[in-house]
Amino acid sequence: MKAIILFGAPGAGKGTIAEGIKAASPFIHISTGDMLREAVKQGTAVGREAEAYMKRGELVPDATIIRIVEERLDKGGKDDAYMFDGFPRTDAQARLLDESLARRGARLDVVFQLAAPRELLMARLTGRRVCRKCGASYHTINIPPKREGVCDRCGGELYQRPDDQESTILKRLDVYDQQTQGLIQYYAKRGVLVTVDSARPRQDTVAEILRYVQRPAGS
Numbered sequence: 001m002k003a004i005i006l007f008g009a010p011g012a013g014k015g016t017i018a019e020g021i022k023a024a025s026p027f028i029h030i031s032t033g034d035m036l037r038e039a040v041k042q043g044t045a046v047g048r049e050a051e052a053y054m055k056r057g058e059l060v061p062d063a064t065i066i067r068i069v070e071e072r073l074d075k076g077g078k079d080d081a082y083m084f085d086g087f088p089r090t091d092a093q094a095r096l097l098d099e100s101l102a103r104r105g106a107r108l109d110v111v112f113q114l115a116a117p118r119e120l121l122m123a124r125l126t127g128r129r130v131c132r133k134c135g136a137s138y139h140t141i142n143i144p145p146k147r148e149g150v151c152d153r154c155g156g157e158l159y160q161r162p163d164d165q166e167s168t169i170l171k172r173l174d175v176y177d178q179q180t181q182g183l184i185q186y187y188a189k190r191g192v193l194v195t196v197d198s199a200r201p202r203q204d205t206v207a208e209i210l211r212y213v214q215r216p217a218g219s
Ligand code: AMP
Pocket: 010, 032, 033, 034, 036, 053, 054, 055, 057, 058, 059, 060, 061, 065, 085, 086, 087, 088, 089, 090, 093, 163, 172
């Protein structure tokens, strides 16, 4: 089992960059944000618990996050390669991920920190629109759909995520800064942290990450 982490503030492009990596590699994409949104949609126990935290832009408790990730990893095989997106977000989650990987005879390969200035993050998030049906992501200015409010891919309705309102975005960016400083140091000390510029066009960031993950072992 192989594992990488995509680490970045809301709006750094984790989701779209993960899509690009997935299309060109065997990595299985594990996004805790997507899993939680799906749980909310389905009205499961996890979804009912998570919804209020998500609406406020706060982190969902560690125990819940760890449980959904463990359940997902339990379904996988030993040769799987995982790309975590939006996880871990706290020191406790990072420690538990290490333990969980060790139990499965695996370890973390690289943690990619996606870096972009705050003004760009704000602009990306306030303009983001997501398809209610298939989850495809658009932007009112940068990636507009062909017909306003309608998904190009499946014809579904485009909506603004409730946590993409400006006041909640500011809160999410602050939460990210506070909660993740320790994590960045934790991974930097272990020598697995690689910072990539994600203010560039998405395909450039994807290409840089693929060069790292596809390099021959030991180089
Ligand atoms: P995201 O789509 O990654 O921006 O996540 C959306 C929201 O889901 C966050 O603002 C949190 O409320 C919650 N969430 C997602 N991943 C985690 C995590 N690893 N730990 C705690 N909360 C999370």
